[in-house]
Amino acid sequence: MSDAKPRVIVVEDEPQIRRFVSDALRREGCTPIQAGTAQQGLDEVVAGKTDLVVLDLGLPDMSGIEFIRDLRTWSRVPILILSARSGEQDKIAALDTGADDYLAKPFGVGELLARVRALLRRHREDDDASPHHRFGDVEADLSRRIVSRAGQELHLTQIEYRLLAVMLANSSKVLTHRHLMQEVWGPGHGEQAHYLRIYVARLRQKLESDPTQPQHILTETGVGYRFQP
Amino acid sequence: MSDAKPRVIVVEDEPQIRRFVSDALRREGCTPIQAGTAQQGLDEVVAGKTDLVVLDLGLPDMSGIEFIRDLRTWSRVPILILSARSGEQDKIAALDTGADDYLAKPFGVGELLARVRALLRRHREDDDASPHHRFGDVEADLSRRIVSRAGQELHLTQIEYRLLAVMLANSSKVLTHRHLMQEVWGPGHGEQAHYLRIYVARLRQKLESDPTQPQHILTETGVGYRFQP
DNA sequence: CATCCAATGTAAAAATGGCGTAAACGCCGC
DNA sequence: GCGGCGTTTACGCCATTTTTACATTGGATG
Numbered sequence: 463m464s465d466a467k468p469r470v471i472v473v474e475d476e477p478q479i480r481r482f483v484s485d486a487l488r489r490e491g492c493t494p495i496q497a498g499t500a501q502q503g504l505d506e507v508v509a510g511k512t513d514l515v516v517l518d519l520g521l522p523d524m525s526g527i528e529f530i531r532d533l534r535t536w537s538r539v540p541i542l543i544l545s546a547r548s549g550e551q552d553k554i555a556a557l558d559t560g561a562d563d564y565l566a567k568p569f570g571v572g573e574l575l576a577r578v579r580a581l582l583r584r585h586r587e588d589d590d591a592s593p594h595h596r597f598g599d600v601e602a603d604l605s606r607r608i609v610s611r612a613g614q615e616l617h618l619t620q621i622e623y624r625l626l627a628v629m630l631a632n633s634s635k636v637l638t639h640r641h642l643m644q645e646v647w648g649p650g651h652g653e654q655a656h657y658l659r660i661y662v663a664r665l666r667q668k669l670e671s672d673p674t675q676p677q678h679i680l681t682e683t684g685v686g687y688r689f690q691p
Numbered sequence: 692m693s694d695a696k697p698r699v700i701v702v703e704d705e706p707q708i709r710r711f712v713s714d715a716l717r718r719e720g721c722t723p724i725q726a727g728t729a730q731q732g733l734d735e736v737v738a739g740k741t742d743l744v745v746l747d748l749g750l751p752d753m754s755g756i757e758f759i760r761d762l763r764t765w766s767r768v769p770i771l772i773l774s775a776r777s778g779e780q781d782k783i784a785a786l787d788t789g790a791d792d793y794l795a796k797p798f799g800v801g802e803l804l805a806r807v808r809a810l811l812r813r814h815r816e817d818d819d820a821s822p823h824h825r826f827g828d829v830e831a832d833l834s835r836r837i838v839s840r841a842g843q844e845l846h847l848t849q850i851e852y853r854l855l856a857v858m859l860a861n862s863s864k865v866l867t868h869r870h871l872m873q874e875v876w877g878p879g880h881g882e883q884a885h886y887l888r889i890y891v892a893r894l895r896q897k898l899e900s901d902p903t904q905p906q907h908i909l910t911e912t913g914v915g916y917r918f919q920p
Numbered sequence: 921c922a923t924c925c926a927a928t929g930t931a932a933a934a935a936t937g938g939c940g941t942a943a944a945c946g947c948c949g950c
Numbered sequence: 951g952c953g954g955c956g957t958t959t960a961c962g963c964c965a966t967t968t969t970t971a972c973a974t975t976g977g978a979t980g
Binding site for chain 2: 550587634
Binding site for chain 1: 937938939940941
């Protein structure tokens, strides 16, 4: 296990706070990635191995709860909430949706960093607990965003990766077209199920030993797809 | 999901608060174990498989920090701190010593339970057993949309599956032609009961050991069909 | 008991629409 | 511009559904 700097995504629309948090994280030894919108944030989580997401609930393009729900369908990366709202119902909603910690503004930078350290410490331990899937001659390490086949590391595009991640996170469950579309392409793309066929085909091309007779990425006609380990 | 109740140790010297927290946890579906001293608390963690420790920092026989340091030398069980002290240095010290979360008094019981749920969610391994029906040598897992016979997974088309699902959901009740048609084909298809015969036949072909003498998918002449487990 | 007939079961064509594949297009970063 | 990637368009195949046709059951009736 290499002790590279933890990669932390800071999702916060106010540039001032975003920079303030990022600077603190950098002093802490992390590599902060700044995202001004929820969509940017999700994209950054996909873009590389992510160790922590620091999320402001007040975003312009998506509610924080939606962000958490979306992310949680395909990733277990720790989430620390920053919020101007200190009401108990807000905290409960965020934590129950999948957040790991909730810090109300105004907060001390010392406490923020201590909570960040606690989450990173936990997550590092979880790493050993096997976040990597194996099926056929394919090995997928979702937390490091590495997929390899027969020992040979292979490249997946963002959509290919997100599609695979959603399917792995729901192994052996049937996922409807609509559900997959909304998880991978975002809300509002519930209909055009044709995209799915194209990317499922590409995944099969890259992962299945015989793409014509898929063993793991199975189609449930008229319903959706299912991943079989 | 019917997993065992999480075992939670409540280490708190004031009996009133201890009982208050324990009651809340019990309502939450946990099994609280009460400990009035740090030593008792450590003993209880040793005594059985523990899912969470809720710890008050103000203990008579040992400082909370020492408790955490001691526990962390041999256990990685999640620790949630309750404390009357809300100073930032106290939080930082506890979190850095090995605690996972820190809640300052006074706290809302809703937030406490939400944070407990968040920690337990992280800790437990996924053992979500889905409700599945069984009859003869057939096994049907409706939530995963998988039906198998004699251990061999078999494929059902959409109509076959929906028909089976409706019958399973109303076991041993008589379902009229009209009712089945409307459940499977949707409103407006109440009449053409002939479709039913075709698909009932296919289900029997796939599920019954002797399709000529069905044991489970029974016909109620003139009325409809009935599923017998 | 034989017969009839309506309901039910079986089998096989025909039509529908979902699915997979390929290729062209457009966008954007390098 | 070039290459990678997401999007769009086009098309053939085939599973599934629907239609059609025919055999069988079983109970009522005379």
